[in-house]
Ligand SMILES: Cc1cc2nc3c(=O)[nH]c(=O)nc-3n(C[C@H](O)[C@H](O)[C@H](O)COP(=O)(O)OP(=O)(O)OC[C@H]3O[C@@H](n4cnc5c(N)ncnc54)[C@H](O)[C@@H]3O)c2cc1C
């Protein structure tokens with residue numbers, strides 16, 4: 001029997017699992033992903049918060065409650081090992097009414113129960129001393145110093161790079177169409193590129209986890225999309241809070257957040273809109289959704305920057321499981337089928353803990369591989385020219401002039417960084433963007449998209465028009481200029 | 493930490509578009525000694541080389557040229573002079589050290605430098621507003637590009653961007669791109685304009701749309717983009733008097749390309765970062781009649797100062813900025829004066845320069861808020877009135893004031909009645 005594990009889904013959860021499994025001797029780990037790059041599901045478009053873990057009711061949602069707290073702690077190590085920039089800035093849940101204050105006390109009690117360290121309730125004066133920008137009517141806040149923010153796409157890319165270094169194969173643009181089960185055991189997955197045999201199949205397919213489960217004959221849950229929309233402001237727009245600002249939560253969501261991203265942009269969002277089960281690609285933004293986000297965010301702070309300072313809006317879909325709790329399990333039937341599904345928020349925070357939990361459960365169910373002697377925990381991030389001191393620049397640029405050639409003017413990204421991103425696995429314009437930030441500035445790529453496409457075309461040996469923004473079907477153009485007229489009778 | 497190699501110069505020109513090229517050339521011709529021009533692109537000319545259409549330079553050279561031809565002319569002029577040109581030189585930061593010393597940190601493939609300049613002409617041009625800034629919602633697939641990007645795509649890189657297009661915005665840029673697409677065989681299904689009148693020159697409406705039977709939808713707005721990997725359609729609606737979409741008029745236009753041509757914004761980040769005051773009306777810096785910003789010895793010109801519809805305006809601003817820099821160097825700066833702030837009255841969006849003292853005759857650049865016929869430009873304090881047959885926001889209005897008139901007035905207001 002081939003000892004291979006196939007992980008379906010290269011999101012933060014699937015890749016965290018792959019990372020953990022890659023530490024085992026004699027186990028081949030293959031990650032299968034339908035998109036052209038890693039992290040393009042829920043893992044790309046979220047708030048990026050490593051929650052501290054007081055949100056979830058340990059009775060109703062034991063997995064969420066337990067794994068968020070543990071995941072938060074694990075991220076401190078993982079982020080360092082993987083060179084993922086995290087701002088451990090802490091969070092404030094703001095209370096603006098008596099009712100809100102009651103909610104804070106509930107959260108505090110829950111946090112204590114979940115084992116969250118260092119929680120404290122601050123009075124209005126203390127809150128304003130920490131964050132002068134909060135709204136006048138804030139009377140109290142729950143201060144949670146262990147929360148942090150990271151860039152979620154940087155995190156998935158870092159995980160993927162570390163996985164690859166440890167021997168994991170990541171197959172992109174490969175769609176899982178079936179799970180082959182024989183005699184009560186999984187045998188592998190049918191994909192758009194053929195069959196991949198495996199002893200274990202780990203279902204980390206995000207929004208599609210219920211469908212993958214059905215392919216394996218498991219049908220005790222469904223996943224529905226819950227949309228969240230965001231507005232991102234120009235880097236120069238402020239004021240920006242130093243900590244994450246939450247409203248008092250409602251039963252559906254943690255509410256619209258005001259935060260400063262690790263890149264330094266003020267960002268507000270998300271709302272929470274439940275969509276029908278088949279709306280799994282509807283990452284639209286809507287006028288109403290964005291207006292709601294704006295209204296809710298305005299309640300937390302004295303003043304938002306002008307609407308003209310918004311440089312981008314986007315939305316993401318949370319995979320909302322029918323039972324509410326994360327589904328983390330190894331099934332008896334079919335044997336070898338493992339699930340990390342229903343990863344709604346705080347799935348990002350919980351991911352490392354989910355991965356370790358999966359390993360524990362797999363071990364209980366017969367996985368008996370020992371640890372590798374040589375496993376690389378560390379991953380080195382690419383060079384960020386604008387983050388270097390000028391003395392470092394003086395050393396770097398003469399050695400490699402492409403690090404002196406700025407291609408993204410808004411974010412100051414150089415050709416050298418783009419080439420490095422391509423060598424590390426970017427095949428698309430978005431792939432370059434999520435690795436380097438090229439195109440994430442105020443002009444949103446209008447100045448740099450073509451130059452980046454030209455570099456991709458050169459490195460990949462393809463015509464420039466065929467370079468894609470986000471995989472097959474999203475080519476930059478439809479051909480070369482004049483190609484529409486070719487073959488037509490022009491004299492006609 | 494070691495410091496950067498520093499080069500002392502008399503004039504640093506940031507930006508090698510028509511404004512910057514004209515400034516560098518004029519300064520050098522006047523005898524300014526160490527003139528350096530930096531531009532982040534691989535070639536000079538700013539946006540000119542991507543404009544293969546005619547319409548450039550007629551007022552100045554009596555000959556209608558394409559953007560490329562004009563660029564060549566300007567580049568030739570600079571090459572024949574003693575100007576140090578750095579291309580692929582991105583200015584990362586500017587700083588104001590003292591009255592006679594401004595710094596700019598520049599990154600190039602040949603290394604990083606710091607320039608320490610007596611004077612700076614800032615001519616970094618503009619950027620285009622994006623679909624997000626235009627409030628367009630929906631999905632975010634491939635096939636949504638700004639107009640300048642589409643021009644560059646077709647005429648610099650040879651990429652055909654789509655088969656069926658909708659253009660958002662009817663300014664000159666949108667109109668010209670609509671025609672350019674049509675000439676390449678792309679079907680332009682509509683040019684969509686929010687206002688009840690076209691944003692560009694009438695000449696361009698005729699030559700770019702009517703001649704090619706491209707529909708112009710006035711008082712319409714592009715609401716949303718649809719499509720997963722590639723644009724599949726856009727939603728368009730009519731707007732009411734308050735420019736709000738009327739829900740009952742929403743219609744879907746199938747297309748695979750949405751061109752965003754909804755205006756330009758001066759690129760002033762470096763100036764603002766160095767401490768210059770920005771005018772919210774123009775988006776550019778506040779300047780006086782020398783085109784000097786609130787940082788002494790730092791001048792602004794071209795689209796970085798104010799969005800120009802005519803390249804000649806950008807060039808003459810560049811030349812004036814250069815003359816001012818020359819005087820600044822020669823005289824060690826300008827004398828103090830009581831600057832009068834020009835107040836923008838009814839009917840106008842902005843006036844540049846914003847500050848006048850009467851040291852010199854001054855050309856004012858103004859933009860009307862809306863189109864109208866038979867109007868008058870009024871400066872009540874000077875009892876000056878100029879008759880204008882028709883004004884349109886698309887066409888910059890210019891007006892020259894005599895120094896002695898400015899000196900006479902206590903205050904200055906300009907309005908359109
Ligand atoms: C709006 C929003 C805000 C959020 N905020 C936070 C937050 O602040 N903090 C936090 O901790 N969590 C947050 N979350 C939750 C977090 O983003 C998710 O829990 C996490 O990203 C889930 O990761 P995943 O790997 O399970 O899913 P995904 O990232 O969706 O990965 C699943 C992958 O499977 C692939 N796939 C699916 N079907 C197939 C198939 N048939 N074949 C091959 N591949 C397939 C998909 O393409 C996808 O890449 C938020 C989520 C959203 C949407």
Ligand SMILES: Cc1cc2nc3c(=O)[nH]c(=O)nc-3n(C[C@H](O)[C@H](O)[C@H](O)COP(=O)(O)OP(=O)(O)OC[C@H]3O[C@@H](n4cnc5c(N)ncnc54)[C@H](O)[C@@H]3O)c2cc1C
Nearest residue numbers: 507509510511531532538539547583616617794795802803
């Ligand atoms: C699509 C389009 C069509 C037009 N058609 C016509 C027409 O038909 N007729 C006409 O008269 N006018 C036309 N115009 C207007 C005219 O072209 C502009 O007014 C003029 O080009 C502005 O020149 P500029 O030098 O200010 O800016 P730009 O041409 O934009 O040049 C600025 C330069 O500065 C560089 N730069 C910016 N920041 C930095 C930095 N930090 N470091 C280094 N370099 C930097 C930029 O990359 C750029 O090369 C058109 C404009 C557009 C956009």
